[in-house]
Each structure stands twice: as C-alpha cells, then as structure tokens.
Amino acid sequence: DAGVIQSPRHEVTEMGQEVTLRCKPISGHDYLFWYRQTMMRGLELLIYFNNNVPIDDSGMPEDRFSAKMPNASFSTLKIQPSEPRDSAVYFCATGDGLNTEAFFGQGTRLTVV
Amino acid sequence: GEDVEQSLFLSVREGDSSVINCTYTDSSSTYLYWYKQEPGAGLQLLTYIFSNMDMKQDQRLTVLLNKKDKHLSLRIADTQTGDSAIYFCASGAGSYQLTFGKGTKLSVIP
Numbered sequence: 329d330a331g332v333i334q335s336p337r338h339e340v341t342e343m344g345q346e347v348t349l350r351c352k353p354i355s356g357h358d359y360l361f362w363y364r365q366t367m368m369r370g371l372e373l374l375i376y377f378n379n380n381v382p383i384d385d386s387g388m389p390e391d392r393f394s395a396k397m398p399n400a401s402f403s404t405l406k407i408q409p410s411e412p413r414d415s416a417v418y419f420c421a422t423g424d425g426l427n428t429e430a431f432f433g434q435g436t437r438l439t440v441v
Numbered sequence: 442g443e444d445v446e447q448s449l450f451l452s453v454r455e456g457d458s459s460v461i462n463c464t465y466t467d468s469s470s471t472y473l474y475w476y477k478q479e480p481g482a483g484l485q486l487l488t489y490i491f492s493n494m495d496m497k498q499d500q501r502l503t504v505l506l507n508k509k510d511k512h513l514s515l516r517i518a519d520t521q522t523g524d525s526a527i528y529f530c531a532s533g534a535g536s537y538q539l540t541f542g543k544g545t546k547l548s549v550i551p
Contacts, residue, residue, distance in 0.1 A: 332483070370543035371484075371529065419483055430539065432483030 332433035334420050340439045346408040349436045351420030352401060361430060362395055362405050363419040377403065378425070410440045443467040445542035447530050452548045459517040461545045463530030466511065470532035473506060475515045478527045478544065487528070525549045
C-alpha cells in the first residue's frame with residue numbers, strides 16, 4: 329500500500345476562494361482524521377470519520393469548513409471562503425481502530441494570501 | 442479539554458543522549474505515544490507505551506512513564522544527525538482519540 333495519499337502537496341490561493349483538500353486513506357482503514365498544524369496551535373483534530381460517517385466534528389473551526397467522505401477510499405476537506413488565517417498544513421491520517429497507530433499523509437501546505 | 446505539554450526546543454551534540462519530556466492531563470489515557478516529524482513530512486509513530494507500563498525500550502529509544510505525575514519521557518541514546526526532527530508526545534485511548542503536544546524540535550549538533 330502506498331500509504332495515506334494527500335493532494336495537492338501545496339496550495340496557494342487568494343482570500344475568498346474555495347479550497348478543496350483531498351485524501352485517499354490506506355485500504356481497509358475505517359477511521360479517517362483531518363488535522364491542522366500551525367506554529368501557534370500545534371496539531372489540532374478537526375474532524376474524524378468512522379466507516380465514512382462523521383463522528384466528531386467539534387474541532388472544525390467555523391462553518392466555512394466542511395468535510396465529506398463519500399466512500400471508503402476518498403475524503404475531502406473544503407474551505408469556502410478561505411481566509412489568510414486558514415494558512416496551515418493540513419494532515420489526513422487513517423487507522424483501523426484496532427491498532428494503536430494512526431498513519432499520516434504528507435500533508436497539504438495551504439497558503440491563503 | 443485535555444492537554445499535553447512539552448518543551449519546544451532541545452539541542453544536543455551528536456553521540457550524546459537526548460531526553461524529551463512531556464506532561465499530560467488525561468488520567469484515563471490508555472496509550473502514550475511518541476511521533477516523529479521530519480521536514481516536509483507527516484508524523485510517523487516512533488513508539489508507544491501502555492499506561493500500565495513504566496518503561497519500554499526499543500533499540501536506541503527508551504520511554505519512561507510516571508503515571509502518578511502524568512509525565513512521559515523519550516530518551517534517544519547515541520543521538521545522530523538523522524534524529525533531527527520534531528517529536529510529538531500524544532495521549533489517548535486509541536488511534537482515534539489522540540491529543541498531541543505542540544512538538545519538541547530536536548537539533549543535533551555534529
């Protein structure tokens with residue numbers, strides 16, 4: 329397995345634009361997590377899914393953020409409209425719920441100008 | 442909410458031992474983890490310890506847990522330049538309930 333695959337690796341967009349981040353989980357993993365990493369706040373859990381169903385979205389900062397998992401092999405995190413303070417590295421991670429380890433993708437570095 | 446605290450920076454000379462410390466607040470944590478993040482990469486699990494253990498050793502890595510004080514440490518013996526990275530402490534009850542610290546940046550001086 330190629331691991332957790334995120335795209336794009338880097339995204340630069342103008343304030344007000346819609347941004348969509350993508351994640352392909354490891355096959356067979358039924359937990360998927362979206363994290364945001366900033367210097368100020370460290371690593372924050374935004375939302376996680378189990379079997380494609382959102383379980384806890386209490387970390388989603390605002391209504392401008394939304395996440396979907398239409399099937400077991402794909403998830404998106406959308407920001408609309410984007411703001412400069414959304415600039416961060418966004419990580420997708422997956423796990424099988426039975427194991428102790430969450431496997432991380434390489435992240436998407438988002439810059440909103 | 443639950444919290445995990447760790448110092449932000451540590452600098453050591455190559456060949457010395459590194460000790461990265463962490464404190465956590467969630468007394469119900471089942472597992473305590475150490476993740477490593479290299480530049481431009483995601484987090485990679487280094488090691489973890491069950492909350493009912495005091496110590497775990499894995500080659501150059503030694504994890505010590507003081508459950509009473511909610512203190513976790515990671516010791517890297519014979520630190521190499523390739524160990525330079527950010528190390529995250531995390532507590533949780535499984536892969537879906539992790540609380541991360543802000544990370545300790547380890548710099549290894551040749």
